[in-house]
Each structure stands twice: as structure tokens, then as C-alpha cells.
Amino acid sequence: MIEMTKNIFLNPAEIQFISLRAQGPGGQNVNKVETAVQLRFNVRLSASIPEGVRMRLLALAKNQITREGWLVIKAGRFRTRERNKQDALARLQRMVQRAAVVPKKRIKTRPTKASKQRRLDQKKLRSNTKRLRSSPGA
Numbered sequence: 315m316i317e318m319t320k321n322i323f324l325n326p327a328e329i330q331f332i333s334l335r336a337q338g339p340g341g342q343n344v345n346k347v348e349t350a351v352q353l354r355f356n357v358r359l360s361a362s363i364p365e366g367v368r369m370r371l372l373a374l375a376k377n378q379i380t381r382e383g384w385l386v387i388k389a390g391r392f393r394t395r396e397r398n399k400q401d402a403l404a405r406l407q408r409m410v411q412r413a414a415v416v417p418k419k420r421i422k423t424r425p426t427k428a429s430k431q432r433r434l435d436q437k438k439l440r441s442n443t444k445r446l447r448s449s450p451g452a
Contacts, residue, residue, distance in 0.1 A: 316403065318410040324362045329406075330354040331399060336390040350390030353402035358383030363410070371413035385409075 315323040336350035357363065357371055357379060372379060379385050389402035425433075 316407075318407050319414045322363060322367065322410060322414060324355075324360070324410075328355060328360050328362060329403075331402075333395060334388070334390070336393075336398075349393060349395045349398060350388065351395060351398040351402050353385075353387040353389065353399075353406060355385045355387075355406060356383050357385050366416070367410065367413050371409060374413050375409055 316326055316329070318324055330353070332352040332354065333348040334350040334352055335348050357368060357375075360368070363371065371385075372383075375385055378387065385406070387402045387405050389398040389405065391401055392398050
């Protein structure tokens with residue numbers, strides 16, 4: 315089991331790794347060796363993720379999720395496949411950790427009487443400044 319948070323563990327069988335040729339500089343190896351890694355994880359069908367976290371993860375990574383529910387993370391920053399695999403897993407872990415945080419519910423507040431008065435005073439001051447800048451005939 316791969317630990318994502320204290321309470322969420324992913325089954326390694328739910329994660330797929332596909333090797334790709336990396337982009338960018340790499341010398342003679344760039345066209346021969348497949349060092350980049352594409353991590354694929356089906357968010358919708360995963361039994362390891364609680365429902366609330368699943369919904370937040372789908373919303374959080376909506377540009378990286380396919381229609382079928384596969385979260386796709388491409389890692390090609392490093393020159394070795396193993397380091398890119400670790401990088402992709404770390405990025406998935408950060409995403410799940412961000413999705414695991416329940417957002418605080420916003421409490422509606424009303425402006426105080428003093429803040430309303432300050433706003434009106436500022437408007438009067440600004441209006442007066444603009445009036446003084448205008449031409450005398452206007």
C-alpha cells in the first residue's frame with residue numbers, strides 16, 4: 315500500500331506506469347531510451363479514496379482527468395525512469411493531500427455601520443477632489 319495521507323492508502327495495483335520517450339535535452343539517449351513516465355490512476359473507480367476526497371480531486375485536477383476518469387500525470391524532469399516514477403508518485407500524493415483537506419465553510423458577514431460610513435466618506439472625498447479638478451465653466 316502506498317501512503318497518500320495518514321488515512322488514505324492506495325493499492326499499487328490501481329496505479330499504471332507507462333514509459334515514454336522524454337522531451338528536451340538528453341544527448342544521444344534522447345531518441346533511444348524511454349525515461350519519461352506517465353502515471354495513470356482511475357479516480358472514479360478507485361476503492362481506496364473516500365467519496366469526499368474523490369469529488370474534490372476530480373474538481374482539483376479536472377484538466378488532467380480523461381472522460382473515463384483516469385488521472386494522467388506525465389513526469390520527464392529527470393534522466394532516469396526510476397526518478398521520474400518517484401516524481402509522478404510524489405505529484406499524485408500532493409494532489410491527494412490537497413484534495414483531502416476539507417475547505418472551511420464561509421460564514422456570511424454584514425458590513426458594520428462604521429465601515430459603511432467610512433466608505434461614504436471616502437466617496438465624498440474622491441468626488442470633491444474630482445469636482446475641484448474640473449474646469450470652472452462646467
